[in-house]
Amino acid sequence: MAALLAFYLAVTALYPLARLFALALGPGADGAPFGLLRETFASFGFRRALWNTLWSSAGSVVVSVLLGLALALATGLMRLPGRALASFLALSPVLIPSQIMALGWIELTGPGSPVLSPLGLAPPAGRPNPLYSGGGVVWLMGIEHMPLVFIAVRAALQAIPADLVEAARIGGAGTGRIIARVLLPLTLPALVAGAMLSFAAAVGNFGVPALLGIPGRFSVLTTLIYQRLNGFGPAVIGKVAAIAAVLVALALAALVLRHILQKRWSVPMASGVGFAGFAPGRAGWPLSIALWAGLGVLCLAPLLALLATALVPALGVGLSLETATFENFANVLANSAVRRAFLNSVSISLAAAALSGGIAILLGWLGGVGRSRVGRVLGWAADAGFVVPGTVLGLAMILVYLRPLPLVGLSLYGTAAILLLAYLGRFLPLVLRPVEAEIASADPALDEAARIAGVGVARRIAFIAAPTLAPTAIAGALLIFMTALNELTVSALLWSAGHETIGVQIFSMQYEGNSTSAAAISVLALGLVGVLVLVVDRFGRNLPRATLPWRTP
CATH class of the missing domain: 1.10.3720.10 (MetI-like)
Structure with a gap:
């Protein structure tokens, strides 16, 4: 059984990956050791794509951390009405493929936006979509990988024993001080782990950079591999293998750093009844309105724009009962x-x-x-x-x-x-x-x-x-x-x-x-x-x- 399972894993992933890395580390046309890697690093197109990959992935991590932390705190710290549904919506980018999400945002923010045009907020006709840029790639990858941070922080909040919060209350600490001095420090390792995972995912993302970066002339390593294979075919497989090796190195570096930081910063906690959140009190309705407004913009508006675009006969035609x-x-x-x-x-x-x-x-x-x-x-x-x-x-x-x-x-x-x-x-x-x-x-x-x-x-x-x-x-x-x-x-x-x-x-x-x-x-x-x-x-x-x-x- 072990031999058959090993053969199965070999033909589906292990052997192809081993062959790819062996090729990437092989000699170049002149026979010099690591020649393919040297030729790759000497290419201006590769260096530009590498820089774009690094800064767009890092920027998307900032977006993911800000959004994921805010949503996790809103749904995990306060017992707001409908927070189970809000948690599901916060995780919806996991279920929506990246190319579909990107397409929804393209339709939402374009000059003919069926959602923004009636409000007078759409870009003027003839102006390019602002998402066709490095900033657009950063924004959408940040939203797509936000659930990685959200899941990590929510799980960390639920693992905090309620006794710690009760002890802080008995000691005279208010809600704000408990959040700042007890809960947030304990969730920091999970936040860092989610951030590193989102960086590794952003490095290997293809759907968002393909739909937004290629039209906007913003090349990253994944789209560079696609464009070179699409343009030159298997003849350049050695050079793109070297690019792929760099991609893997970046992703693995993020995962190794995640493991090191999580191991160093994690705090063991006693088992017991988990923290269930604070009663929101007078701030309940304002917080609920802000939470649902944010989820509406992040998760629902792009899908509505996508549906509206599918229901109009042509781009630029407003959606109405007559045109639907x-x-x-x-x-x-x-x-x-x-x-x-x-x-x-x-x-x-x-x-x-x-x-x-x-x-x-x-x-x-x-x-x-x-x-x-x-x-x-x-x-x-x-x-x-x-x-x-x-x-x-x-x-x-x-x-x-x-x-x-x-x-x-x-x-x-x-x-x-x-x-x-x-x-x-x-x-x-x-x-x-x-x-x-x-x-x-x-x-x-x-x-x-x-x-x-x-x-x-x-x-x-x-x-x-x-x-x-x-x-x-x-x-x-x-x-x-x-x-x-x-x-x-x-x-x-x-x-x-x-x-x-x-x-x-x-x-x-x-x-x-x-x-x-x-x-x-x-x-x-x-x-x-x-x-x-x-x-x-x-x-x-x-x-x-x-x-x-x-x-x-």
Whole structure:
């Protein structure tokens, strides 16, 4: 079992990534050691993209920290009405694909904005959208990764024992002093951890820089890889591999720094009743109004602008009862490429979710119940495809599967199989981690009794572990399905004619200037994701806390 699981992880992520890094560290055209890296650093285009990546990622972290901390404090410190729904809206960027969110903000802030134009706040006609710039990339990436900070701070607030707050009150401290001197210092390690995660995510972000940076001539490392592969093909794979190595180094540096700071600054706290928040008192209604106004601007206004754009016959036409039409929806549904994209995304994502759920049960059992050291190492190695930026994994897949496979003589490049392999390598941790948490909290007595009775490994997994872990695995698999359904970062490099995906179709239509059709596809995709969220939420109410991200706070 360990050998088969190791082979599975190797073909879906580990071997392609190892080949990519070996190529990136190889000699250049002149045979000099590390020649590809040296040639890459000597390129002006690379240095500009590297600088843009660093400052836009750092700027987005500032946005994520400010927004995430404010929303976490508002929903975690005060017992405001409707704070459960507010927490869900604060986490909505996790559920909305980056290209759809970017498209919603483009329609919201453009000259023909259906939301701002009636208010007289839209830019004048003929002026470029202000989001087509480095500042726009910073703003949208900050919003997209804000839930990483929000989740970390909310979890830290809930872990603070209520006894600490009561002791401070008995000592005469007011609410403001308790927040400033007790609660905020205790949440600082979580805040730093969320900030480092958001930086690592921003470094590898492709959807937002592609939709905003390419039109605004703001190049980052992920879009530079895409543009060079799109322009020159596999002939430049060595040079873009060196760029990918730099991307991975930046992301890993952020994760290592997160681990160091969190370990140094974390404070052990006694278990007990968690802090439930203060009664808001007279400030309740003003705080509630401010909270919902902020969530309305950040989360709801772009989606309303996207829906309005999908309902008008052309850009610049105001939405009214006379102009509203479903023609854009009818046109995209009649488009064979769009229907094929939906079919491809649903089928590939469903296959990736089902296979990942089964592999997670086997891998989790091997390392947890089976207490195999190899199994634990493989469980750790499964994070490789998820930790690296999606652009890097897509590039690694091209490098390995472009040539015909040994023995069979077939190339996976240009087929749906390469997309499936990439999804399997990238999204496995979304179901593996909840399964491992379920195994860690379960009573091992049943498996031990079966082992003492002479029941073999296969039967113990099939009749004991699988039924017990099935609810968690299914919920995690559905989370993979939702995530992969609108995926763009990996698909942008691996798709081919006849194997388009929803994310690629939205990106292509917006890139070609067909914004109304792109908005219509986005609305349909969001509707499908919304239905899936309701199904998963209802199914996963009694599952481990880490299974569904919107149930973490």
